[in-house]
Amino acid sequence: MQRGSFQWMKSLNKAIILNKIRTSEPISRAQIAKETKLTPPTVGTIVKELLEQQLIQESSLGESQGGRKPTMLAVNTSGFxxxxxxxxxxxxxxxxxxxxxxxxxxxxxxxxxxxxxxxxxxxxxxxxxxxxxxxxxxxxxxxxxxxxxxxxxxxxxxxxxxxxxxxxxxxxxxxxxxxxxxxxxxxxxxxxxxxxxxFLQQLEQKSMIAVNIGRGIGAGIVIDGKLYNGEHGIAGEIGHMIIDIHGRKCSCGNNGCLQTLASGPAIVTRTLEVLEENSDSLLYHWKKEQELTAELVHQAALEEDQLARQILRETGNYIGIALANVVHVYNPSTIIIGGGVSKAGEFILHPIQEVLKHSVISEKAKATAVSISRLGEYGxxxxxxxxxxxxxxxxxxxxx
Structure with missing residues (x-):
C-alpha cells in the first residue's frame, strides 16, 4: 500500500492541465495548450510529470491535423x-x-x-x-x-x-x-x-442545490463546481428555514422549521396526530403491531392508502415552499433531493414541482429542474x- 499527500500536485498550471484532461478527455497535448493558453513546452513538461506520477495515461490516437496522429491523454482513474x-x-x-x-x-x-x-x-x-x-x-x-x-x-x-x-x-x-x-x-x-x-456530471450547471432529507434536513449549495459555505459556514441549513411561525418547536429553539414538518421523524409525528380519526387506514392497523416509521408511511402509500398519500403530499408541499424560497433567493439551475425521505419519489416530487409552478415569480424559474438523487445510500x-x-x-x- 502506498499513501501520501498530493502537495506535489499543488501548482496552478498542473491543476489547470489535469482538470482540462478530466473534463475534455481524451485530449491531445496540442489541444490542451490551445484551450488553456499555456505554451506547448509548459504543457509537455507538466504532462510528462503527470504521466510519471500515474495520474494520467496515454490512450488512443487522435485525428491527424496534417502530420502524425496525436497521442490522446486521459485521467488514470484506477491509479489512485x-x-x-x-x-x-x-x-x-x-x-x-x-x-x-x-x-x-x-x-x-x-x-x-x-x-x-x-x-x-x-x-x-x-x-x-x-x-x-x-x-x-x-x-x-x-x-x-x-x-x-x-x-x-x-x-x-x-x-x-x-x-x-x-x-x-x-x-x-x-x-x-x-x-x-x-x-x-x-x-x-x-x-x-x-x-x-x-459524479452525475452536474458541474457544467452553473449552480445547483442538493437537499438531504432524513432524520434532519440539510442542503449543499454548489456554484461552478465549488461548495458555497457562506460567511459563517451555515449556508444550506434549510432545515431551519421557518415555514410556520405558529408551528412545533424545533431542536434549534425556533418554531415551525422545515425540519419539524418534512423530516422522517416529522412525517411520523404528523401521521400519529391524525391516525385516531382515520381507523380505515392501513397505518392504523400496522401501528398496533410495529412502531410507525416514515418508511411504513411510504409503504402504505404504495398500497394506495389515502391517508399515507395525503401525508406525503403535504410533506412535498412543505418542501416545495422551502424550495420556492430558495429559488427566489438563489435561483439554482438544478435541485436534487436525497436522503431517506427521497425514497418516497413521485409522492413528494410531484407536489414539490406543483408548488414551484404556482409560487415562483419567474416563468423560467417555475420550471427549475427538481429530481431525486441517483447516488442512493452512498450519497x-x-x-x-x-x-x-x-x-x-x-x-x-x-x-x-
Missing amino acids: HIIGIDVGLSTIQFIVADLSGKIIDEQEESLIMNVTEEEFLTIVMNGIQKLIDKQSDLKYIGIGVAMHGIVDAEKGVAEFAPNLKLRNIPIKEKLEEVFEMDVKVENDAKAFALGEAW SSLGAVALILSELFEPEMTDH
Missing part, C-alpha cells in the same frame, strides 16, 4: 484511490473509491451510545485501517469525511455533532497524523451536494470522496 466516510446516526459507512467514483470496497462500523470523542476517533480509525488492510495493494491519496452537524471545513473540526452530543472533534488533525494522507472534513449535506455535482460517502477530488483537480489554486 480515496477513502470516503459517512458518519450516520448509529453507523459509519466507509468506502474505497477510485478517481471516477467507482466503489471498490466498503465497510460499516457501529456507533455506541454516549460515545466519547476518543472512542469515536478510535472507531473511525479502525474502520479506515480495516479497509486499507483489505485493499493493501492500492495507492491512496486522501480521506474524506462527511459529518453531520456544524463543521469547520477549513480546520477539519466537527464543531458540534448534535446526534453524538460531541463538540470540537479534531478529525483532520488526528487522521492526518495517523494515516499520513490529506484529510478533508465537511458537513454531510454539503458533501452530498458535491458528490452529486462531481454522502461519495460526497466525502469528492471533497478530495475537488482539491486534487482544483483549477483555481494559487501557485505554491
